[in-house]
Amino acid sequence: MHSRVILKVFGLLLMVYSISLLPPIMVGLYYQDGGLNSFTSVMIGVLLTGLFIWYPVRNHSRDLKIRDGFIIVVMFWVVLGLAGAIPFFLDEDVPLSLTDSIFESFSGLTTTGATVITGLDNLPHAFLWYRQQLQWLGGMGIIVLAVAILPMLGIGGMQLYRAETPGPIKDSKIAPRISETAKALWYIYLGLTLACAIGYWLAGMNWFDAFSHSFSTVAIGGFSTHDASIAYFDSIEVEIVAIVFMLLSGINFALHFTAFRSLSGYAYFRDPEFKAYAALLFGASLVAVAYLYFQEVYDSWYDAVRYGLFQTVSLATTTGFANADFSIWPGFLPIMLIFMSFIGGSAGSTAGGMKVIRFVLLFKQGMREVNGLLHPNAIMPVKLSGKTIPEKVMMAVWGFLAVYVFTFALLMLVIMALGVDQVTAFSAMAATMNNLGPGLGEVAANYQALSDPVKWVLTFAMLLGRLEIFTLLVLFTAAFWRK
C-alpha cells in the first residue's frame, strides 16, 4: 500500500471525525451550558488538518487488497481514537490528563464503556452527547468490521460468514461489496437506535437521555450520562427497554437483515448461534436470579428477577450498564458474570467477547473429540445446520481462542507487575479485552484510580479485543511488511 493512500485515508478519517462534532455543537447551542468553545475549535482544527493532508493526494487511488484491509481497519480505530481524545483533553469542564483522555476516547469508540470520569451528572450536555456519540460511531464501525471485513480477512474463523459460496477468495476489489453491505446494515442500526430512543422516551426519559442511552445501548457500549448508570432512573420500564435492546443488539446484524427482508422471525430460530445465545442468556439469568433470591441478597422474587436478569443481560452481552452493583454480590456470581463476557454476544453484532459462534464450534468439537476417542478411525467433521465446517475454519477458531487466552494471561501479568492486585487485574483485563466496561475490585465503577501505565495497557487491550487480536497482531509480523 502506497503511503499516499494511507495519507488519503488518514485525511479522510480526520475530516469525517470533525464533521461528527457538529451534533455535539448543536446540543451545546441548544443547552447553552458550556463545551461550545472546545468542540468548535477542535472541529475547525481537525477539519483543516484533514484537508491539508487529504488535498494533495486526493486523486490517488488504488484497488484495495487484503493487506490494505488490515491497515485501514487499524487506522480507523487508532486515528479516530486519538482524534476523539482531543476534546477530552482540551475541555475545561473535566480535568483529564492526556492518558485519561485517550483511555476515555478508546473506551468510547471500542464500545468498551470503561470510564475515568466522575461527576457526569454535572457536565455540559454537549460533552455528554459527544461521549455517547463516540460509542454509537464505534458501533457503526464494528458492524461493518464484523459483518463485512473480518469474514473477508478470515479472522479467527470468521470466513464462516463470507457471503459468497466457498472457493478461492478474489484478492482484489473488496471495496464495492463492503460499501453495499455497510449501507444495508447501517439502516438496521439506525432503525434500532431510533426505536430504542423512542422506547426510552416512552419509559420516561427526557429526549436527551433517551437518545444518549439509545446510542450506548445499540452500540453495546454502556456509557451513561449519569454516574449511577441506569440505576439513576430507578425505573422498571427503562430497564425493560434496555434489556430488549441489549438483547437485540447482541444478535448478528446480518440475521436481522435476513429477518427484515423476509418479514419473518423464522431466520432467528433456524440460526444455531442465535439459539445458543438465547440458551446461554436464559441459563445464566436463571442461575443469577435463583442465587440472588436464595442467598437473600434480595428478599422478593421481583427484585431478584429485576436485578439478576438486567445485570446478566448487561454483562453477558458486554454492554456494562448497571441497575445494581453486581461487584458486591456474594460468592461466585460476580465472577460468573465476568466469565460470561468472555463468550460475549453474537458474531456480526456490536457485542464484545470471543463471540457465541466460536463457543458453539468449540463445544461441538469437544463433544466430537470425546466420542472420537472410542472410534479413532472414524472421520467426524463438525457440522453446523447440516453443513460441514472446513477444518481450516476450525483451526482458525482454535488459534483465536489460544491467542486470546495467552494474550489475556500475559497482559494480566503485566498490569500486576505494574502494581494492580489479582482480583482487579483479572476483571480489568476481562472488562477491557471483552469490551465489557465495568470490572470488580478497584474498577467496579471507575478506572480513575489506576496508574497511567496500567491505563495504557488496558487501552491497548480494548483495541486488541475490538480488532479480534489477529487484525492488530498481523501488523507486527515481518511478512506483512515484506514487499
Added chain:
Amino acid sequence: MHSRVILKVFGLLLMVYSISLLPPIMVGLYYQDGGLNSFTSVMIGVLLTGLFIWYPVRNHSRDLKIRDGFIIVVMFWVVLGLAGAIPFFLDEDVPLSLTDSIFESFSGLTTTGATVITGLDNLPHAFLWYRQQLQWLGGMGIIVLAVAILPMLGIGGMQLYRAETPGPIKDSKIAPRISETAKALWYIYLGLTLACAIGYWLAGMNWFDAFSHSFSTVAIGGFSTHDASIAYFDSIEVEIVAIVFMLLSGINFALHFTAFRSLSGYAYFRDPEFKAYAALLFGASLVAVAYLYFQEVYDSWYDAVRYGLFQTVSLATTTGFANADFSIWPGFLPIMLIFMSFIGGSAGSTAGGMKVIRFVLLFKQGMREVNGLLHPNAIMPVKLSGKTIPEKVMMAVWGFLAVYVFTFALLMLVIMALGVDQVTAFSAMAATMNNLGPGLGEVAANYQALSDPVKWVLTFAMLLGRLEIFTLLVLFTAAFWRK
C-alpha cells in the same frame, strides 16, 4: 468389557496395593515409633478382600480393547486412591476425617502433593514413608499412562507419540506392548529414584529423608516429611539435587530411554519439546530472579538466584517443593509461577499441567494463523522436526485446551459458590488440576481450612488433571456404554 474382567482387575489392584504396604511396615518395625498396627491390619484386610474378589474370576480373560483401556486406567486411580485412603482414616496418629483421608490419598497418588496434614515432623516414620511411597507409585502409573496408554487412546493429541508408523490403529491386543514399554521405563524411573536418593544423602539428608524425598521428587509429587518442605534442610546442596532431579523428571521418559540406549545426550537437543521446556524454564527463572532482586525481596544476587530458581523449577515442573514462601512474593510473580504450572512439564513425564508439547503446537499454529491471514489460499500445516502434524492431532490438542479451560472455569465457579474467595479458588484449582500442590491465599501451604465439599471438588480436579480430562470424561458419554 465383562463385569467379571472388571472384578478381576479390581481384585488384582487391591492385592497389589496391600503388598505395597510391606515397605511402610518394615520402616515401622525398624523405627518402632507407631503406625504398625494400622498398616498391618489394613494390609491383611485389603489382601483378603482382593483375594476373595479375584479368586472366583481368576481364569477369566479377554483381549483388551480401547474401551477397556479407559476403564482400567480410571479404575487404577480410583481404586488405589480409595484404598490408599484407608490407612489415613484408620491411623490414630493423625485425626483425619474420611474426606481428608481421601483428599490426601488422591493428592499423593496423582502426585499433586496438596496436603491437609500439619505436624508432619512428629508423625511415625511408617506413616511418612507410606505417604511418600504413594506418590512414587502414582508416578509409576503416570509413566505408563503417559508414555504407553494416552498415546494409544489418542488423548488430547497424544497419538503424536504412538510408537508405530502412522496408519490405522489395531483395535485389539494392546496389553503386550504396554507391558514391554512399561518395563523399560520403570528401570529408568527406578534408576532416577536411586540416583536422586544418593544425591540427597550426599547433600546431607539421612537415609530416610533421602529416600522419602527422592520418591516425591522423581514422581514430581512434592510431598515432604517436614511441614517446612525442602526449606527444613536449609541446605543449598539439597536444593541443587532437588532442582536437577525435578528437571530430569519433567522430561519425556521415552527421551531418557532413547538417550540411555544410544549413550548420548544428542537425542535431547534434537527434541523440540525438550528445547521448549528448557527455554521456558530458563526464561521464567530469569524473570523471577531479576524481579526478586530488583524488588529487593532478597538483597543479594545469591539469594535471589537460590530462591527464584528453585521455586520456578518447582512450580513450573508442577513439583510443589518449597524453599521459600513464594505466595507472599510481590506483584505478578506468584501468579506468573502459577501460570507456568498450566504449561507444566513434558508429555511422557511424571509432571502435571497441560504439557509443553501442546503449547509448542499451539504456538506454531498461532503463528501460522497470523501469517496465513496474508495468504488465505496457502496451505501451511504445522511441522515438528520437519514432520507434518496431522490435522486430526492438531484438532485433538485444541479440543484438549478448550475442555481444560472450560472445566477449570466451571469448577472454579463451583468452589466459589461453596464459599472460597477468588484468589484462593483460582490458585487451588490450578494447584489441583495441574497436579501442582501449593496455591495462594488460604491454600498457600495447607488445604486443611477448606470445607468438605470444596475438598471433594478439588479431589475430583486432581483426578481430572491426572487423567488428562478426556479419559475420565469419556466414561460419562452414552456412546461409551452402548453395546
